[in-house]
Amino acid sequence: MxxxxxxxxxxxxxxxxxxxxxxxxxxxxxxxxxxxxxxxxxxxxxxxxxxxxxxxxxxxxxxxxxxxxxxxxxxxxxxxxxxxxxxxxxxxxxxxxxxxxxxxxxxxxxxxxxxxxxxxxxxxxxxxxxxxxxxxxxxxxxxxxxxxxxVIKGKAPKTAPTYRADEAETVKESKHHFECDICHYIAETDAEELPADYVCPVCGADVSHFKKLD
Ligand SMILES: Cc1cc2nc3c(=O)[nH]c(=O)nc-3n(C[C@H](O)[C@H](O)[C@H](O)COP(=O)(O)O)c2cc1C
Structure with missing residues (x-):
């Protein structure tokens, strides 16, 4: 199926x-x-x-x-x-x-x-x-x-009825990606790191919550 x-x-x-x-x-x-x-x-x-x-x-x-x-x-x-x-x-x-x-x-x-x-x-x-x-x-x-x-590039948690485990894999390959460990928003940037004052646009978490994906 x-x-x-x-x-x-x-x-x-x-x-x-x-x-x-x-x-x-x-x-x-x-x-x-x-x-x-x-x-x-x-x-x-x-x-x-x-x-x-x-x-x-x-x-x-x-x-x-x-x-x-x-x-x-x-x-x-x-x-x-x-x-x-x-x-x-x-x-x-x-x-x-x-x-x-x-x-x-x-x-x-x-x-x-x-x-x-x-x-x-x-x-x-x-x-x-x-x-x-x-x-x-x-x-x-x-x-x-x-x-x-x-547009917002938001994700849904496991408790949502429509949760998709594969979402994190759908990001583009050309840039660097950082994932928020609270809401799973993925930030894309050409720079190697996110700016120190970066704040997650979805949940407001600071840059320490972002892990580099690639
Ligand atoms: C985009 C999105 C859609 C969601 N849809 C549902 C939903 O339809 N039903 C549900 O039970 N939880 C859904 N959730 C998850 C709940 O909002 C989430 O588990 C929340 O933390 C529950 O908070 P509570 O423990 O205070 O009730 C969704 C979350 C997001 C971000």
Whole structure:
């Protein structure tokens, strides 16, 4: 079976926000699609290891902020590569409470306020069916998963349902490449080393987190 055909499925990118034990938690997801239009509802897929799933199991209400192409990419680094188990992900950005759920501050293409109504166990992941209880308009072009990969040069961690182990091998051969050990962003440069003040454009890690690939 040629699994690369799955790479042709398309997705958006979202920041999920929820409260757990009174704390604002959340994570990046790319798996969200609308399943009904009357009484609108969506389905999302959450890895069982993710703290955010525990939050939704405790408190059914959550938000999805729809990332735009010009949203701050640091939001993806922090919400997609650290865990709310041990990190206050909202600390650099702040949040506002909309419909009793936290929404990270910043520019987004819109937000959905949702209530989880059903789940389906899919092994490593749980599918959550959620009803849309409110919407907040935003602005900008919604960021697709392919834009994140091809333009921002971002990667996805193993917990993402669409994780690809081969991504690090797809870099070009003509330049030097350095990989961020937090978010796996690959910096390309003609120079032998990255500048000392280089900062990862996706997760904000300093140059000490970059390992040379070639
Ligand atoms: C581009 C991208 C897409 C992701 N998609 C998903 C997803 O659809 N479902 C999921 O469970 N995790 C996904 N993740 C991984 C979670 O965001 C990540 O495991 C996060 O650290 C979980 O944080 P938590 O433990 O605070 O919930 C994705 C991460 C990135 C960067």
């Amino acid at each position: 040629d699994l690369s055909v799955l790479y042709n499925l398309s997705y958006g990118l979202y920041v999920l926000g929820a409260f757990k034990d009174g704390r604002a938690v959340g994570c990046v997801i790319n798996t969200c699609f609308q399943v009904t239009s009357e009484n609108p509802s969506v389905v999302i897929s959450l890895n069982k290891k993710n703290y955010t799933l525990e939050a939704i199991q405790e408190n059914k209400r959550f938000s999805l902020s729809i990332l735009a192409e010009d949203s701050d990419p640091m939001v993806i680094g922090r919400f997609g590569f650290t865990s709310s188990r041990d990190t206050d992900k909202y600390e650099p950005f702040g949040y506002e409470v909309i419909g009793f759920t936290p929404c990270v501050k910043g520019k987004f293409a819109g937000r959905l306020i949702l209530d989880a109504v059903k789940t389906l166990d899919c092994g490593t992941h749980i599918l959550v069916v959620a009803s849309v209880v409110d919407t907040v308009p935003g602005s900008g072009t919604p960021m697709t998963y392919s834009y994140y990969h091809n």
